[in-house]
Amino acid sequence: MSPQPAPLRFGYGTNGLTDLRLDEALGLLADLGYDGVGLTLDHMHLDPLAPDLATRTAAVARRLGELELTATVETGARYVLDPRRKHGPSLLDPDPDARAARTELLITAVKVAADLGAHAVHCFSGITPSNTDADTAWKRLEDALLPVLDAAAFAGVPIAIEPEPGHLLGNLADFHHLRTSLGNPAPLGLTLDIGHCQCLEPVPPAECVRDAGPWLRHVQIEDMRRGVHEHLPFGEGEIDFPPVLDALAATGYQGLTVVELPRHSHAGPELARTSIEFLNTARTKGETAS
Secondary structure, three states: OOOOOOOOEEEEEHHHOOOOOHHHHHHHHHHHOOOEEEEEOEOOEOOOOOOOHHHHHHHHHHHHHHHOOEEEEEOOOOOOOOOOOOOOOOOOOOOHHHHHHHHHHHHHHHHHHHHHOOOOEEEOOOOOOOOOOHHHHHHHHHHHHHHHHHHHHHHOOOEEEOOOOOOOOOOHHHHHHHHHHOOOOOOEEEEEEHHHHHHHOOOOHHHHHHHHHHHEEEEEEOEEEOOEEEEEOOOOOOOOHHHHHHHHHHOOOOOEEEEOOOOOHHHHHHHHHHHHHHHHHHHHHHHHHO
8 A cells, every 4th residue: 555645844954053042943943834853963952962961852852842843863963073073983983982982972862862752863874984895884884873773772763874975875775785784673764865866866856755765764855966965055956846745745754854954054044934935835836736
């Protein structure tokens, strides 16, 4: 039986609102009519390494409830673990202790997500270190993820790994490689970034959505151009969005579709406004066409 079309729910990523306090960002998104937030754990927004995390998380959970927002927890903060290495250390780091630090951060994210009632925890593999062969890199990734998947199973919060251009796990085929290598664990799902589909997948974004449907646990969305990994505001790239949103609804996906503009915080409030207007218009066009 095919999935029933699901109403799309839009969110905006706090990594694109880093000039706002978290409470202000959440209030802005609620006022603009968003359904939720992609909450990146970082020093300015629910720091996962600062004291009293459980108390601070409980306060954010109350605020989300007051604003009737839901959440996805994202773990793509650039320097949260190492102030000198972007996204370091990764799950592929040659140093076992460094890999363990990333694993522990993801386990912390799972606990935060459970306390927030979030629908998924997003992560990615990282770039293969120099002088590291592919088999070694995949083995490190699998081993580093196993404790995270155990925590996710216990908490009832899926892990949604993102194919990221230039990373070991860089496309949908790589996701399926990991999934099958691990024996199709129930907690492991997919973060699908619509812009990345346009950037490098061999089929159009709407077809990527249809192919990925059974494994979708989180969706990120922005505009992008073929062959250029640059997150763009809607209308500045090449993506035809009504068919993409129509395909996404047809999968039955019920999580958030989160606007991902991490390099545009300087214009975050205005882009949050224009983005929700664009998405609502594109959704209506897709429903009318179908």
